[in-house]
Amino acid sequence: MAYWLMKSEPDVFSIEDLANRPQQTEPWDGVRNYQARNMMRDEMAEGDGVLFYHSNAKPPGIAGIAEIVRTGYPDPTAFDPASKYFDPKSDPNNPRWYLVDVRFVRQFRRLIPLDELRQVAGLEGMALLQKGSRLSVMPVSAEEWSIILALE
DNA sequence: GCCAACGTTGGC
DNA sequence: GCCAACGTTGGC
Numbered sequence: 001m002a003y004w005l006m007k008s009e010p011d012v013f014s015i016e017d018l019a020n021r022p023q024q025t026e027p028w029d030g031v032r033n034y035q036a037r038n039m040m041r042d043e044m045a046e047g048d049g050v051l052f053y054h055s056n057a058k059p060p061g062i063a064g065i066a067e068i069v070r071t072g073y074p075d076p077t078a079f080d081p082a083s084k085y086f087d088p089k090s091d092p093n094n095p096r097w098y099l100v101d102v103r104f105v106r107q108f109r110r111l112i113p114l115d116e117l118r119q120v121a122g123l124e125g126m127a128l129l130q131k132g133s134r135l136s137v138m139p140v141s142a143e144e145w146s147i148i149l150a151l152e
Numbered sequence: 153g154c155c156a157a158c159g160t161t162g163g164c
Numbered sequence: 165g166c167c168a169a170c171g172t173t174g175g176c
Binding site: 007009055056059060114133134136 | 172173174175
Binding site: 153154155156157158159160161162163164 | 174
């Protein structure tokens with residue numbers, strides 16, 4: 001079992017939104033970065049744990065936990081001219097963008113702010129905390145996962 | 153709203 | 165294949 005962190009702007013899609021979805025499940029569409037795409041397409045497995053991170057929020061931080069319930073498949077929004085995520089270069093016969101389905105597990109009792117994460121011993125290596133890190137999907141180690149869950 | 157960091161695009 | 169220009173991300 002692997003662990004991941006996925007970012008979402010709560011003004012666009014928050015952990016509460018995920019909890020309110022039918023089946024509490026959402027296709028994680030719109031990711032247009034190759035590194036993130038590769039992780040969703042090739043590496044994520046059913047049952048993997050996801051830290052749901054609120055970016056561009058006040059404050060930014062980890063809001064709760066989700067899980068992968070469907071492994072990588074082509075992102076349909078890339079083929080939809082009406083979608084803001086439309087990419088004319090993504091050919092349905094050779095899709096460029098992939099996504100996974102994510103299901104709500106639980107919201108933390110409190111948001112764990114980015115500020116606080118920076119000060120926790122054992123998290124120094126987290127991709128999230130590296131300077132200039134902008135990836136919206138990134139791996140989390142089992143150790144980092146348990147440290148973070150203990151912060152709640 | 154600013155801007156550093158970084159990815160992508162496209163001319164050459 | 166280089167790299168300048170441009171666009172985006174996301175914390176502050």
